[in-house]
Amino acid sequence: MPAITPRTLSGFMELLPAPQQQMERFMQVLRETYSLYGFTPLDTPLIESAEILLAKGGGETEKQIYRFTKGDADLALRFDLTVPLAKYVALHAGELSFPFRRYQIGKVYRGERAQRGRFREFYQADIDIIGDGKLDVSNEAEIPAVIYATFTRLGLERFQIRVNNRKVLNGFYAMQGLSERSGDIMRTVDKLDKIGPEKVRDLLIDDAALTNEQADEIMKFIAIQGSNAEVLAALEGYAGRNELFDMGLEELKTVTKYLAAFGVPETNFAVDLTIARGLDYYTGTVYETFMLDHPEIGSICSGGRYDNLAEYYTDRQLPGVGISIGVTRLFYVLQEQGMLNEGLNTAPAEVLILPMTEDLTAAVQAATFFRGCEIRTQLYTEQKKFKAKMGYADKLGIPFAAFLGEDEAAQNKISLKNMQTGEQQLLSLTDAANVILEDMRVRNNGKLIKS
Amino acid sequence: MPAITPRTLSGFMELLPAPQQQMERFMQVLRETYSLYGFTPLDTPLIESAEILLAKGGGETEKQIYRFTKGDADLALRFDLTVPLAKYVALHAGELSFPFRRYQIGKVYRGERAQRGRFREFYQADIDIIGDGKLDVSNEAEIPAVIYATFTRLGLERFQIRVNNRKVLNGFYAMQGLSERSGDIMRTVDKLDKIGPEKVRDLLIDDAALTNEQADEIMKFIAIQGSNAEVLAALEGYAGRNELFDMGLEELKTVTKYLAAFGVPETNFAVDLTIARGLDYYTGTVYETFMLDHPEIGSICSGGRYDNLAEYYTDRQLPGVGISIGVTRLFYVLQEQGMLNEGLNTAPAEVLILPMTEDLTAAVQAATFFRGCEIRTQLYTEQKKFKAKMGYADKLGIPFAAFLGEDEAAQNKISLKNMQTGEQQLLSLTDAANVILEDMRVRNNGKLIKS
Numbered sequence: 001m002p003a004i005t006p007r008t009l010s011g012f013m014e015l016l017p018a019p020q021q022q023m024e025r026f027m028q029v030l031r032e033t034y035s036l037y038g039f040t041p042l043d044t045p046l047i048e049s050a051e052i053l054l055a056k057g058g059g060e061t062e063k064q065i066y067r068f069t070k071g072d073a074d075l076a077l078r079f080d081l082t083v084p085l086a087k088y089v090a091l092h093a094g095e096l097s098f099p100f101r102r103y104q105i106g107k108v109y110r111g112e113r114a115q116r117g118r119f120r121e122f123y124q125a126d127i128d129i130i131g132d133g134k135l136d137v138s139n140e141a142e143i144p145a146v147i148y149a150t151f152t153r154l155g156l157e158r159f160q161i162r163v164n165n166r167k168v169l170n171g172f173y174a175m176q177g178l179s180e181r182s183g184d185i186m187r188t189v190d191k192l193d194k195i196g197p198e199k200v201r202d203l204l205i206d207d208a209a210l211t212n213e214q215a216d217e218i219m220k221f222i223a224i225q226g227s228n229a230e231v232l233a234a235l236e237g238y239a240g241r242n243e244l245f246d247m248g249l250e251e252l253k254t255v256t257k258y259l260a261a262f263g264v265p266e267t268n269f270a271v272d273l274t275i276a277r278g279l280d281y282y283t284g285t286v287y288e289t290f291m292l293d294h295p296e297i298g299s300i301c302s303g304g305r306y307d308n309l310a311e312y313y314t315d316r317q318l319p320g321v322g323i324s325i326g327v328t329r330l331f332y333v334l335q336e337q338g339m340l341n342e343g344l345n346t347a348p349a350e351v352l353i354l355p356m357t358e359d360l361t362a363a364v365q366a367a368t369f370f371r372g373c374e375i376r377t378q379l380y381t382e383q384k385k386f387k388a389k390m391g392y393a394d395k396l397g398i399p400f401a402a403f404l405g406e407d408e409a410a411q412n413k414i415s416l417k418n419m420q421t422g423e424q425q426l427l428s429l430t431d432a433a434n435v436i437l438e439d440m441r442v443r444n445n446g447k448l449i450k451s
Numbered sequence: 452m453p454a455i456t457p458r459t460l461s462g463f464m465e466l467l468p469a470p471q472q473q474m475e476r477f478m479q480v481l482r483e484t485y486s487l488y489g490f491t492p493l494d495t496p497l498i499e500s501a502e503i504l505l506a507k508g509g510g511e512t513e514k515q516i517y518r519f520t521k522g523d524a525d526l527a528l529r530f531d532l533t534v535p536l537a538k539y540v541a542l543h544a545g546e547l548s549f550p551f552r553r554y555q556i557g558k559v560y561r562g563e564r565a566q567r568g569r570f571r572e573f574y575q576a577d578i579d580i581i582g583d584g585k586l587d588v589s590n591e592a593e594i595p596a597v598i599y600a601t602f603t604r605l606g607l608e609r610f611q612i613r614v615n616n617r618k619v620l621n622g623f624y625a626m627q628g629l630s631e632r633s634g635d636i637m638r639t640v641d642k643l644d645k646i647g648p649e650k651v652r653d654l655l656i657d658d659a660a661l662t663n664e665q666a667d668e669i670m671k672f673i674a675i676q677g678s679n680a681e682v683l684a685a686l687e688g689y690a691g692r693n694e695l696f697d698m699g700l701e702e703l704k705t706v707t708k709y710l711a712a713f714g715v716p717e718t719n720f721a722v723d724l725t726i727a728r729g730l731d732y733y734t735g736t737v738y739e740t741f742m743l744d745h746p747e748i749g750s751i752c753s754g755g756r757y758d759n760l761a762e763y764y765t766d767r768q769l770p771g772v773g774i775s776i777g778v779t780r781l782f783y784v785l786q787e788q789g790m791l792n793e794g795l796n797t798a799p800a801e802v803l804i805l806p807m808t809e810d811l812t813a814a815v816q817a818a819t820f821f822r823g824c825e826i827r828t829q830l831y832t833e834q835k836k837f838k839a840k841m842g843y844a845d846k847l848g849i850p851f852a853a854f855l856g857e858d859e860a861a862q863n864k865i866s867l868k869n870m871q872t873g874e875q876q877l878l879s880l881t882d883a884a885n886v887i888l889e890d891m892r893v894r895n896n897g898k899l900i901k902s
Contacts, residue, residue: 004506006542006764009524012496014539016546017553024482024492031475036822038829040799041475045463045572046497046558047517055455066498066526068519070562073460075517088465091457095467097846099833101799102468107497111521121496131833138811138832149822261815263823313457348491348552360589364712371487371600372714378489381589382550382582395548 011112011120013328018346018397023331025344025448026154027105030125030325033150034103037142039127042102044084046109050076052087055312064110077109081126081324082309089130090313098132099139105327117336119328128322130309135319140285140305141255143323144269145262147289147301150325155341155447158292159300161264162272165252166282166304169273171245172238176217184208186276189222193274193295197223222274228256231271248284255285283307287323297333301325334449341450345443347397349378350436351416354389356405363404366414366429373433375440393419399443400436462563462571464779469797469848474782476795476899477605478556481576481776484601485554488593490578493553495535497560501527503538506763515561528560532577532775533760540581541764549583550590556778568787570779579773581760586770591736591756592706594774595720596713598740598752601776606792606898609743610751612715613723616703617733617755620724622696623689627668635659637727640673644725644746648674673725679707682722699735706736734758738774748784752776785900792901796894798848800829801887802867805840807856814855817865817880824884826891844870850894851887 008014015023031041050067053076066077078084081104089100105125112118127146129139144161151159173182188203195203197219204215224234235249252271259269277286284305291297303323310318334340351370355363363379370377378398380389393401403415408426416432417424418439427435459465466474482492501518504527517528529535532555540551556576563569578597580590595612602610624633639654646654648670655666675685686700703722710720728737735756742748754774761769785791802821806814814830821828829849831840844852854866859877867883868875869890878886 002541002762002764002766004502004763006503006538006761007500008538008542009496009498009500009526012498014495016543017491017493020492020494023494035799035827036825038800038827040468041471042468043471043474044465045460047460047463047560047572049458049460051455052457066519066521068517070517075460087457087459090453091459092467097843099831101829109498121498134833136832136834138830141815142830145819258811258815261812261819263819310457311453312455313453315453348486349489360709361712364592364709368596368712368714374487376486376489378552379589379593380550381587382585383587392548 009120011114011118013119013121013332017348019335019340021346022340022344022448026327026331027123027125029153029448030105030150030327031103033146033153034125034127036149037101037127037146039101039103042085042088042104043106044078044081044088044104046077046107047075048078048084048087050074052313053078053083056083064112066109066111078106079110080108081106081124082128082322085126085128085130086310086318087313089318090310090316093132093314093316093318098130099135100130101127102130103127117329117332119332122326122328125325125327126322128309128320130318130320133317133319135321137251137254137284138258140251140321141258142262143285143287143303143321144255144259144264147287147323148262148264148268150301151289153447155449155451156291157451159268160290160292161269161301162275162288162290163252163255163269164272164275164286165248165255165284166276166286167244167248167284168235168252169248169276171242171248172221174244175238175242176214178210178214181208181210183280185210185218189218189274190276192222224273228259228266228269228271231273232256251284277302277304281306281308285321294333294337300330300333339449341446341448343443343446344448345397345399345440347399349376349396349398350440351375351377351400351402352389352393352396352398353377353379353402353404353414355379355381356403357409362409366402366404369429370433370436373437375433375436399439402432460571462565462569464570464572464783468799470786470791472797473791473795473899477778477782478574478576480604480899481556481601481778482554484597484604485576485578487600488552488578488597490552490554493536493539493555494557495529495532495539495555497528497558498526499529499535499538501525503764504529504534507534515563517560517562529557530561531559532557532575533579533773536577536579536581537761537769538764540769541761541767544583544765544767544769549581550586551581552578553581554578568780568783570783573777573779576776576778577773579760579771581769581771584768584770586772588702588705588735589709591702591772592709593713594736594738594754594772595706595710595715598738598774599713599715599719601752602740604898606900606902607742608902610719611741611743612720612752613726613739613741614703614706614720615722615724615726615737616699616706616735617727617737618695618699618735619686619703620699620727622693622699623672625695626689626693627665629661629665632659632661634731636661636669640669640725641727643673675724679710679717679720679722682724683707702735728753728755732757732759736772745784745788751781751784790900792897792899794894794897795899796848796850796891798850800827800847800849801891802826802828802851802853803840803844803847803849804828804830804853804855804865806830806832807854808860813860817853817855820880821884821887824888826884826887850890853883 147161201215204210275288282304286304288299289301305321307319309320367377367379401417598612652666655661726739733755737755739750740752756772758770760771818828818830852868859865
C-alpha cells in the first residue's frame with residue numbers, strides 16, 4: 001500500500017504533456033518577441049529577503065505573501081517581478097547601461113483564496129525600460145508596438161490596446177479642484193465597465209462627495225469617445241488651463257503620433273480616458289489590453305510609466321515604463337475558451353520508429369539520421385503487440401510511424417506511415433526525412449491562438 | 452535616504468545581462484536537444500505539500516529543505532525534479548502514455564551551507580523515461596546518445612560518459628559473499644579518484660571489515676581497464692557464477708552494442724567499473740560524465756536505471772531511467788574556467804538605431820522594418836551627446852549602429868556603422884538588413900562552449 005496519496009496543491013497549475021507543449025510555444029513567442037524589441041533576458045531568485053520584498057509594505061501584499069524563516073533568515077517568495085527588478089537595478093546600477101531594457105518571464109507567488117481560474121503560483125512576463133534620471137517619452141510610444149507584436153505573433157487578432165495618461169487625468173481633476181480626491185474618483189471610474197455610467201455618477205456623489213456639477217464634468221470627460229484624432233481634439237478643448245494636463249496631452253499625442261510608424265493599426269489601439277490603473281505609482285502613460293470578444297476577462301496586458309522604480313533601495317532617480325502579461329491566467333482562459341490551435345503538433349516527437357527485428361541497429365541508425373536532420377524522433381522498443389505500438393503513436397498524436405523490418409533494413413529504407421492519412425511509403429532515409437520536414441513546415445505554420 | 456540596502460541572498464545566482472544571455476543559450480540548447488530525442492517538456496510547481504516531498508524521508512534532504520506553513524498547509528520547496536516527477540506520474544498515470552518520456556528544466560532548493568560555487572537555488576535539467584510495469588533495456592542504451600548530443604551541441608568536446616551496471620556490481624559482491632556489505636563497499640570504492648587505490652584497500656579492510664583476500668578481489672575487479680571491448684571481455688571471465696551478474700553483463704553489452712549506431716564515438720564513452728552512484732535506488736545501468744580537463748569538478752551529468760519511481764504514491768510498478776545536469780553549477784564552472792564563447796553576441800540587440808532629427812518617424816519605421824526581418828533592434832531616443840550614444844552601443848557590445856539624419860531620411864536610407872570594424876555605409880533598409888543578418892549568421896555560428 002502506498003503511504004501517501006499523490007496530489008498537487010490547489011491554485012497551482014500543472015499541465016498534461018499536450019497543453020504543456022502549447023505553453024512552451026507561448027513562452028517561446030514571448031521570448032522571441034521581447035528580444036526583437038531590444039529587451040535583454042533576466043532571471044532573479046524566487047526567494048528574496050522579506051525585508052527587500054516588503055520594503056513598500058501595504059496590506060494585500062503582506063497578507064498574501066509566502067514568508068518563512070530558514071536559520072536566522074527572514075525570507076519570502078516574490079509576488080511580482082517589479083520589486084526584484086527594483087532591487088536588481090539598485091544593486092547593479094554601476095554595471096548596467098541605461099536605458100536598461102529587460103524582460104523577465106518567471107513564476108510569482110500570491111497566497112490568494114483559491115478559486116477557479118485564480119492561481120497562487122503563476123507566470124508573469126514583464127518588460128521594462130529603466131532610465132537613469134530621465135527617460136524619453138518615445139519609450140512610452142514604443143510599448144504599444146511590443147504589445148501589438150506579442151499578441152499578433154501569438155495569433156490573437158481581436159484585441160485592443162487602450163491608453164491613457166495619468167497627467168491628463170490628474171491635470172483634469174486639478175482643473176475641477178478635485179486633486180485631493182483623484183484617487184477615489186479614479187477607483188470609482190474604474191468600475192464603469194462593470195456597473196455602468198449612472199451608478200458611477202451616483203457613487204461619485206454619494207461616496208466621493210462630489211457636487212452634481214463636478215460629477216457631471218467627470219461624466220462628460222470620460223464620455224469622450226471616437227477615433228484617436230477625435231479624442232485628442234476633444235482634449236485640446238481643455239488645454240491651457242493646467243500645466244500638468246498640457247504636459248500629459250503632449251505625451252498622449254506623441255504616443256499616438258508614432259503608432260503607424262511602429263506598425264500598430266488604429267483598430268488595435270484606442271485612447272481611452274476611462275483607463276486609470278489602480279496602482280499609485282504610475283505617473284504618465286498607462287496601458288490596458290482587452291480581448292474584444294472576451295471583455296469579461298479584463299486586461300490581459302497592463303502597465304505604464306512610473307517616475308521612481310527603486311526609491312526604497314537607492315537615492316538614484318530611476319524612471320521607467322513597463323508592462324506585464326499574466327501568462328498563466330491568460331493561458332488558462334485561452335484553454336477554457338477553446339482558443340488554442342490544436343493543429344499544432346503537441347506530441348513529443350514527429351516520428352515514432354518501430355523496429356520489427358530483434359537487432360535494433362538499423363532502427364537506431366534511422367533515429368540518429370532523423371535527429372541529425374533536426375526531426376524530433378522517438379524510438380519505440382518495448383515488447384508489445386503491433387496494435388499496441390500503433391495505439392501509442394495514435395494516442396500521443398505522433399504524425400508519422402516508421403517501420404523497420406528485415407526487408408527495409410536490407411534495402412537501407414524504411415516504411416513511413418502518415419498517421420493522419422494512413423498512407424504508407426517505402427522510402428530512403430533522406431526521402432523520409434524530407435517528407436517529415438515538409439509536414440512539420442505545414443503543420444507548425446499556424447499560430448498558437450486560433451484566429 | 453533609501454531605507455533598505457539592496458542585496459541578493461548568498462547562494463542564489465543572479466547574473467548580469469551579458470552572462471544571462473549565455474545562460475539563455477545554454478537553456479535553449481538543452482530544450483532543443485532533449486526535444487530532439489522525443490522528450491516532452493514538463494513544468495510542475497516549485498511548492499509541494501511537505502508530506503509529498505518528504506515521503507521518502509532521509510537525513511540530509513530533511514535538513515536542507517525549505518519548509519514552511521501557509522494557513523494550515525505544511526509546504527516545502529522541491530529539492531530535486533525526481534520527487535515531483537514521481538508524484539506527477541502517480542497522479543496522472545491514467546492520462547499518460549507509457550513509456551513516458553519527459554524533460555524538465557527548473558529551479559530546485561537546498562539550504563546548504565553557503566560556499567563558493569555552491570548554490571541554494573539552482574537549475575536542474577532532467578530527462579527520464581518511465582515504463583508501466585516494464586521498460587526495455589534499449590532505453591538505457593539511448594541515454595548516452597542524449598548526453599553526447601547535449602554536450603556536443605553545447606560545444607564541449609573533451610568529455611567522457613562513464614557507464615557501469617549495478618547488477619554487475621551487486622552480482623560480483625554476491626559471488627564474494629559480500630552482498631550485505633555492498634553499500635559500504637561501493638561508498639568506499641567511490642572515493643578511488645580522491646584517495647587512490649591503496650587507501651581504498653585499507654578502508655575496505657579497516658572500515659568495511661573485509662578480509663585481505665576479499666579486498667584484493669575487489670581491487671582486482673575495479674582495476675579492470677581498457678577499451679570497452681577489453682573491459683567486457685574481462686567481465687566475461689566472471690560470467691556463469693551469478694545470475695544477477697550475468698544479467699547485468701548482458702545489459703552492459705546491449706548499452707555498448709548500440710553506441711556506434713547512436714552516433715556516440717568510443718572516445719566519449721567508457722565502461723568504468725568504479726562508477727557506482729551513491730543513491731540506493733539505482734538498479735541497472737548508471738552514468739556519470741566527466742570533463743577530461745577538469746576532473747576536479749566531478750560528474751556534470753549523472754543518473755541511472757531504477758526499478759520503482761513512485762512507490763510512495765502508487766502501487767503501480769514504474770521502472771525508469773534518467774539523468775540530470777546541474778545547470779547552475781556547470782554554468783558557474785564554465786564561467787570561472789573562461790570556457791564560454793565570448794564571440795557570441797550577448798548584447799540586447801543586433802542594431803542600435805540613432806535618430807538625428809527631432810521627428811522620429813523615419814527612425815521608428817527603420818526599427819519596425821528591421822524587426823520585421825527578425826533582427827533584434829533597439830531605438831535609442833534619449834537626449835544625449837553623440838559620443839554618449841556611441842558609448843552606449845559600445846559598452847553593450849551592440850554590433851551595429853544605424854544613423855538617421857535628414858539626408859538619410861530624404862533618400863530613404865540609413866548610415867550603418869559596423870561597431871567592430873568602424874566601417875560605415877549608406878544603405879537602403881533592405882541592404883542594411885542583409886548586412887546585419889549576414890553578420891548574425893557568422894557571429895552566432897559558434898557554440899556556447901569554446902572548443
